[in-house]
Amino acid sequence: MASAVPIAIGYIPIAIAFGVIARQSGLSFAETVMMSMMVFAGASQFMAVQMATAGALGMEIIFATLVLNFRHFVMSLSLMDRLKHVPPWARGALAFGITDETFAVASMDEKGGNGRIHPLYLAGLIAVAYGSWVFGTVIGVLFAKAIPRAISDSMNIALYAMFIALLIPAVRKRWWAGAVALIGMALNALFGLFLSGGWATVLATVAAAGCGAYLMPKDQSPAPEKRRVERME
Known part of the structure; x- marks a missing residue:
């Protein structure tokens, strides 16, 4: 709470x-x-x-x-x-x-x-x-x-x-979180030039999330099998 x-x-x-x-x-x-x-x-x-x-x-x-x-x-x-x-x-x-x-x-x-x-x-x-x-x-x-x-x-x-x-605490720990935020803002401004505000936000969110999946280090989300092996070790 x-x-x-x-x-x-x-x-x-x-x-x-x-x-x-x-x-x-x-x-x-x-x-x-x-x-x-x-x-x-x-x-x-x-x-x-x-x-x-x-x-x-x-x-x-x-x-x-x-x-x-x-x-x-x-x-x-x-x-x-x-x-x-x-x-x-x-x-x-x-x-x-x-x-x-x-x-x-x-x-x-x-x-x-x-x-x-x-x-x-x-x-x-x-x-x-x-x-x-x-x-x-x-x-x-x-x-x-x-x-x-x-x-x-x-x-x-x-x-x-x-x-x-x-956002600030996340950026201090993970640089790519700030990059995703900046990408989202830039895309939202770009899409807003020829789309309504709602559609611009939706498309910018999806696109920024895709960029985040690419930028995020793979070890940030270890697979369940990897976590089980780490616990066994």
Whole structure:
């Protein structure tokens, strides 16, 4: 839970901004809070509100959210490989709470041993992150009429600050993590010249991940057979 405090500090102002913007866009109290409780994906929620305000159909919003959050499938597969010792129902519950931030922090956890992640560590991490996101949304909804639109929009800067705070420790340990981030930013700017923001982000993410798989040293992800041999030795 202590590891999730930096995430919560970043989530709360962003969730407040979402709550304010959603209410100012015409969503009800229940719709706004339930979206945070059931979707739990900041970028997708902001996009959904914008699309709904523009008159997009429900299936269009669902499909756009699926594409934008497709990276979560890869994140889940990566973490579930380190949770093979956990019952399937528990893995399913933990998978719901995987976001960019919880994945980044959980991936750096080295306390599980043998490449594993302790399920209670991940549960505490997700509980604080999820609770802070829902809490911030409720605060934003309650004070939507009192917070000017200009202030709520400026709260989004916390998202970038949080990503930088998560990236710096990884870059200090692994140079290729910084290279992947720079490649992703450059590709996103390039694709943004002739694609919409959503598609540019999706394509840049996939391409940067492919570059990361090439740049990452092979000994960073030893095969199960290699780990068994090392333990025997």
